[in-house]
Amino acid sequence: MSVIKVEELKLIYGAGTPFQKTAIDGVSFEIEQGEFLGIIGHTGSGKSTLVQLLNGLLRPTEGKICLNGKDIWEKPKKIREVRFKVGMVFQYPEYQLFEETVYKDIAFGPKNMGLSDEEIDERVRKAASFTGLGDEYLQRSPFDLSGGEKRRAAIAGVVSMDPDVLILDEPTAGLDPLGRDALLSQIKTYHDVRKNTVILVSHSMEDIARITDRILVMNKGRKVMLDTAANVFSRGEELEKIGLRVPQITKIMMLLRQKGIPVDTSVLTVEQGFNEILSLARSSV
Amino acid sequence: MSGFISVRNVYFKYDENENGAEQGFALNGVDLEIKKGEFAAVVGHNGSGKSTLAKHFNSIYLPTTGDVIVDGMNTKDDDSLFDIRKKVGLVLQNPDNQIVAGIVEEDVAFGCENLGVPPKEIRKRVDEALKAVDMYEYRRHSPDKLSGGQKQRIAIAGILAMEPECIVLDEPTAMLDPRGREEVIDAVTKLNKERGMTVILITHYMEEAVLADRVIMIDSGKVFLDGTPREVFSKVELLKQHRLDVPQAAELNYKLRSCGLDLPECVLDENECAEALMKLLGSR
Ligand SMILES: Nc1ncnc2c1ncn2[C@@H]1O[C@H](COP(=O)(O)OP(=O)(O)OP(=O)(O)O)[C@@H](O)[C@H]1O
Ligand SMILES: Nc1ncnc2c1ncn2[C@@H]1O[C@H](COP(=O)(O)OP(=O)(O)OP(=O)(O)O)[C@@H](O)[C@H]1O
Ligand SMILES: [Mg+2]
Numbered sequence: 024m025s026v027i028k029v030e031e032l033k034l035i036y037g038a039g040t041p042f043q044k045t046a047i048d049g050v051s052f053e054i055e056q057g058e059f060l061g062i063i064g065h066t067g068s069g070k071s072t073l074v075q076l077l078n079g080l081l082r083p084t085e086g087k088i089c090l091n092g093k094d095i096w097e098k099p100k101k102i103r104e105v106r107f108k109v110g111m112v113f114q115y116p117e118y119q120l121f122e123e124t125v126y127k128d129i130a131f132g133p134k135n136m137g138l139s140d141e142e143i144d145e146r147v148r149k150a151a152s153f154t155g156l157g158d159e160y161l162q163r164s165p166f167d168l169s170g171g172e173k174r175r176a177a178i179a180g181v182v183s184m185d186p187d188v189l190i191l192d193e194p195t196a197g198l199d200p201l202g203r204d205a206l207l208s209q210i211k212t213y214h215d216v217r218k219n220t221v222i223l224v225s226h227s228m229e230d231i232a233r234i235t236d237r238i239l240v241m242n243k244g245r246k247v248m249l250d251t252a253a254n255v256f257s258r259g260e261e262l263e264k265i266g267l268r269v270p271q272i273t274k275i276m277m278l279l280r281q282k283g284i285p286v287d288t289s290v291l292t293v294e295q296g297f298n299e300i301l302s303l304a305r306s307s308v
Numbered sequence: 309m310s311g312f313i314s315v316r317n318v319y320f321k322y323d324e325n326e327n328g329a330e331q332g333f334a335l336n337g338v339d340l341e342i343k344k345g346e347f348a349a350v351v352g353h354n355g356s357g358k359s360t361l362a363k364h365f366n367s368i369y370l371p372t373t374g375d376v377i378v379d380g381m382n383t384k385d386d387d388s389l390f391d392i393r394k395k396v397g398l399v400l401q402n403p404d405n406q407i408v409a410g411i412v413e414e415d416v417a418f419g420c421e422n423l424g425v426p427p428k429e430i431r432k433r434v435d436e437a438l439k440a441v442d443m444y445e446y447r448r449h450s451p452d453k454l455s456g457g458q459k460q461r462i463a464i465a466g467i468l469a470m471e472p473e474c475i476v477l478d479e480p481t482a483m484l485d486p487r488g489r490e491e492v493i494d495a496v497t498k499l500n501k502e503r504g505m506t507v508i509l510i511t512h513y514m515e516e517a518v519l520a521d522r523v524i525m526i527d528s529g530k531v532f533l534d535g536t537p538r539e540v541f542s543k544v545e546l547l548k549q550h551r552l553d554v555p556q557a558a559e560l561n562y563k564l565r566s567c568g569l570d571l572p573e574c575v576l577d578e579n580e581c582a583e584a585l586m587k588l589l590g591s592r
């Protein structure tokens with residue numbers, strides 16, 4: 024069964040005012056339980072608006088969102104429960120840090136869920152190490168951390184609630200390359216072990232290509248593609264027209280193909296590209 | 309060419325926080341010369357000290373020990389503060405924090421007003437700065453209704469209007485889509501090539517660092533590597549050991565070369581990579 028089903032979704036900001044803006048325009052799709060979905064699109068295409076609709080932070084102007092078959096707005100008073108089930112790491116989550124120590128910040132969610140002190144402590148330490156923050160950070164003030172360190176603390180604050188659907192809006196922006204790779208593989212491991220659903224919004228085509236099962240492509244508030252990573256990135260020209268690109272490794276394969284070298288252009292990772300070229304080089308000796 | 313910015317044996321320690329947690333030095337003996345007209349990229353792991361260093365370039369922070377000299381002026385000298393800020397403009401790590409006015413052109417004028425530039429001159433500079441970043445047609449828009457990439461260019465225009473000799477950009481592309489990133493990088497490259505402006509670009513995107521004349525890698529508050537992109541990005545293993553990476557093109561080339569294929573020591577982008585592979589595969 025699909026965990027999330029969206030029908031004819033529409034969201035208008037400032038409806039009826041002169042600044043009215045249709046941010047989401049007639050979008051429908053389904054996400055399967057356990058799926059790893061990527062969302063890409065130019066800045067302002069509606070990605071953040073869409074994911075905020077999915078966890079009930081914004082109420083649709085039109086259309087319906089079902090979580091496990093139930094309309095999330097059927098009983099508006101119960102929308103808080105949706106937010107525990109669909110956990111969201113916001114874009115610029117560092118602005119959500121507010122406690123005096125990193126520890127207290129990460130503990131905030133589990134505390135609100137009414138867990139015991141031991142359980143909270145365990146979750147805080149697990150979530151912190153999951154995001155690569157060692158124990159020495161826990162008693163520091165979140166405001167004295169570097170940009171990337173703040174990001175990790177904010178992600179740990181949502182992971183500590185262990186939601187069924189985990190949404191991450193640009194989680195790796197501002198992280199150093201190793202931190203980015205580590206976080207992505209930790210998210211992947213978390214997904215594999217927990218078998219939960221993960222939705223990742225990102226401007227890094229390389230990251231999205233490497234980690235997701237399917238990709239939703241947004242353009243000006245509309246869904247323009249929803250397909251496997253290989254299929255989406257085979258449509259390079261269409262992507263370029265809407266401000267996106269294919270991963271550099273895919274681009275290299277495409278350039279070689281244009282020059283008549285018979286390489287597979289559906290390559291999405293450096294590893295795949297390496298194997299492809301190596302076997303070609305060795306077979307042609 | 310003489311150093312435009314000289315960083316001499318700089319150590320810097322933040323004040324202890326309220327919890328009294330002991331912290332080491334954020335800068336740990338930095339020595340660095342930036343030449344006039346140079347386009348330098350600064351890379352390094354999170355918390356390595358890049359932003360802290362950037363804030364030393366226009367005396368937002370002063371060294372705990374050591375000196376920073378900007379065009380002959382010591383940043384510790386109170387009387388030079390105004391002149392240093394005029395010479396070195398800093399675009400901070402987060403553009404949203406920097407938007408102050410309700411209309412784009414007012415926002416861009418803000419820094420100039422603080423420098424006491426006469427109104428007529430401000431008018432001229434704001435128009436020029438907006439044209440330089442291709443945002444002139446948006447001059448009457450409200451900044452908070454712009455996309456991330458456009459906001460970022462507005463923040464850059466605000467600094468440009470102050471007509472600094474050097475612009476320091478702290479991760480200006482972190483939240484941009486691929487085209488937006490290219491637009492920002494194209495804009496600063498143009499300023500460097502056409503106006504000879506000194507550019508210091510802090511970034512976690514190695515594909516961007518490749519476009520600079522020089523790559524400076526900071527590690528644990530020190531300069532760890534300093535060279536041309538080709539020199540720096542040929543050290544794949546070393547970079548990885550220090551939490552960094554190389555563009556996918558460079559990585560592919562490196563891996564294939566390690567298997568004994570006849571490839572150059574380093575390629576920097578997809579075109580160079582495809583070209584090298586063509587030579588290898590096409591000749592067979
Ligand atoms: N609170 C708001 N009021 C009015 N318009 C808004 C509001 N929030 C977003 N918008 C507009 O809605 C559109 C979609 O914004 P959204 O933040 O969802 O885009 P995004 O795809 O997440 O972009 P980015 O990649 O820059 O984060 C944009 O045009 C934006 O300017
Ligand atoms: N205001 C502050 N007070 C105390 N310590 C700080 C403060 N700002 C940064 N630090 C510490 O100084 C060190 C260097 O931080 P800095 O912000 O310069 O790193 P950075 O290289 O810019 O990192 P990033 O890539 O994450 O932006 C880090 O260990 C950080 O925790
Ligand atoms: Mg967004």
Ligand SMILES: [Mg+2]
Pocket residue numbers: 169170358359360401478
């Ligand atoms: Mg920084």
